Amino acid sequence: MSSENLDHLKVAFSTIGCRSNFADTMDLQTAALEYGITCLDFNEHADVYVLNTCTVTNGADVQARRTVKNLRFKYPTARIVVTGCMAEVGFKDCPEACLADAIIGTSRKSEVLAAILGKNIPAPGNDLVSLGSNFKEDLAPLSKSTPAPGTAAQGLAPRARFHLRIQDGCDNLCTFCIVPSARGNSRAKPTAQVVEEIKTLGKIGYDEVVLTGTHLGGFGAEREESLLGLLRAMKKAKVSPRIRISSLDPNDVSAGLIDFIASSNLVCEHLHVCFQSFSNKMLKLMNRRYTMTEAIEAVSYAAAKIKGLCLGADLICGFPQETDDILNEQLTAFKELPLSYLHVFPYSERQGTPATRLSGSIALNKRRERAQTWRALSVERRSDYLKSKLNTEMEIIVERITPDGHILGTSREYASCAVSPAASAKNIKIGRVLKVQAKEIGANKESLICLQQT
Numbered sequence: 291m292s293s294e295n296l297d298h299l300k301v302a303f304s305t306i307g308c309r310s311n312f313a314d315t316m317d318l319q320t321a322a323l324e325y326g327i328t329c330l331d332f333n334e335h336a337d338v339y340v341l342n343t344c345t346v347t348n349g350a351d352v353q354a355r356r357t358v359k360n361l362r363f364k365y366p367t368a369r370i371v372v373t374g375c376m377a378e379v380g381f382k383d384c385p386e387a388c389l390a391d392a393i394i395g396t397s398r399k400s401e402v403l404a405a406i407l408g409k410n411i412p413a414p415g416n417d418l419v420s421l422g423s424n425f426k427e428d429l430a431p432l433s434k435s436t437p438a439p440g441t442a443a444q445g446l447a448p449r450a451r452f453h454l455r456i457q458d459g460c461d462n463l464c465t466f467c468i469v470p471s472a473r474g475n476s477r478a479k480p481t482a483q484v485v486e487e488i489k490t491l492g493k494i495g496y497d498e499v500v501l502t503g504t505h506l507g508g509f510g511a512e513r514e515e516s517l518l519g520l521l522r523a524m525k526k527a528k529v530s531p532r533i534r535i536s537s538l539d540p541n542d543v544s545a546g547l548i549d550f551i552a553s554s555n556l557v558c559e560h561l562h563v564c565f566q567s568f569s570n571k572m573l574k575l576m577n578r579r580y581t582m583t584e585a586i587e588a589v590s591y592a593a594a595k596i597k598g599l600c601l602g603a604d605l606i607c608g609f610p611q612e613t614d615d616i617l618n619e620q621l622t623a624f625k626e627l628p629l630s631y632l633h634v635f636p637y638s639e640r641q642g643t644p645a646t647r648l649s650g651s652i653a654l655n656k657r658r659e660r661a662q663t664w665r666a667l668s669v670e671r672r673s674d675y676l677k678s679k680l681n682t683e684m685e686i687i688v689e690r691i692t693p694d695g696h697i698l699g700t701s702r703e704y705a706s707c708a709v710s711p712a713a714s715a716k717n718i719k720i721g722r723v724l725k726v727q728a729k730e731i732g733a734n735k736e737s738l739i740c741l742q743q744t
């Protein structure tokens with residue numbers, strides 16, 4: 291099929307799961323656009339439907355299977371390409387596999403475009419990919435046709451803050467997690483390449499780049515490079531965008547990293563730390579690589595050193611053997627932790643992970659109850675954190691301008707801000723930094739009402 295025919299090819303994309311999956315879809319869409327393909331959303335009529343799946347929970351698997359079933363029912367003649375983590379582990383074995391034209395796992399990402407174009411499609415069920423063996427796929431370099439902030443390249447959502455995936459895979463084996471099987475061993479872009487890409491993004495107009503990965507703390511380990519080394523190289527290269535670190539495990543929050551963030555303006559004062567539990571017994575059952583003492587030490591040092599730091603944490607509640615006593619132990623520990631908010635996940639079994647073989651399962655309704663308890667505590671913490679930002683100056687990235695001229699954006703400290711523009715407001719650009727002053731807390735207790743500083 292020569293490129294002139296491709297102008298008519300309409301391809302719809304949909305993504306389930308994490309930032310890494312959205313980055314994969316974005317890479318695919320950008321590559322498709324370079325072929326002249328028209329990119330659409332799933333609710334539009336297309337020739338090809340590409341579903342980028344997740345498999346982190348059984349729920350994500352069910353969502354992928356249901357989506358493929360509905361697609362085939364709605365579009366009997368369309369081509370359906372299933373990719374992503376569930377395509378790597380498990381989709382081939384489920385009844386819906388025969389409804390797909392191609393099932394291409396994360397270890398064969400470079401073949402997805404060929405499948406979209408209808409070339410060399412391996413028949414469902416016989417693409418014998420041995421798990422994790424050939425994850426040698428380089429992380430896609432920044433596309434030459436990366437759109438400027440706020441510009442909606444056809445079918446691509448406009449972006450204000452650029453999520454740059456610099457690492458993939460994971461060498462850890464947390465007992466609840468299937469990701470290492472779905473994404474392979476940890477590997478990263480070379481430091482020099484990342485620095486060049488960030489310089490390019492600065493030139494395109496992005497004032498913030500969010501570093502993402504499956505296990506960002508493992509950045510560069512396979513070539514004796516490190517996240518701290520990368521940040522130092524960026525500082526030396528005087529890159530223009532500010533940097534946000536998407537998430538880290540407590541044992542990746544080193545004193546060196548904290549000192550670097552505290553001493554330079556390069557990295558946003560926001561750390562999202564994947565605690566997963568505040569109990570040593572649970573951390574052991576999860577096969578996490580730190581103790582509560584080490585985790586508390588790391589985040590307390592960060593809170594003491596980095597002025598105005600916003601510290602968030604991931605928490606899994608209702609993990610097997612999380613008795614009421616262990617819940618209370620965690621609630622007590624939480625009181626001492628300098629956290630500003632929580633992302634709470636009720637434990638959800640993932641077939642094929644060691645945690646499903648643990649005794650002492652917690653009833654589903656109890657998991658949900660505990661999630662509510664933690665979420666209520668998080669709302670309070672968030673509100674206290676936002677109160678501490680009142681009447682302070684902040685730098686937000688402009689993400690959206692409403693029809694009535696209000697500006698919406700995110701501050702360095704990860705606060706959502708609604709800004710009443712100054713009378714003299716001119717040339718407010720999406721993706722650009724804007725100086726504001728926080729005046730009051732929004733009605734939803736999750737955001738700040740600000741005035742533009744001139």
Ligand code: SF4
Pocket residue numbers: 460461462463464467468469470504505
């Ligand atoms: S660190 Fe643990 S939870 Fe995170 S991706 Fe690796 S195995 Fe999964």
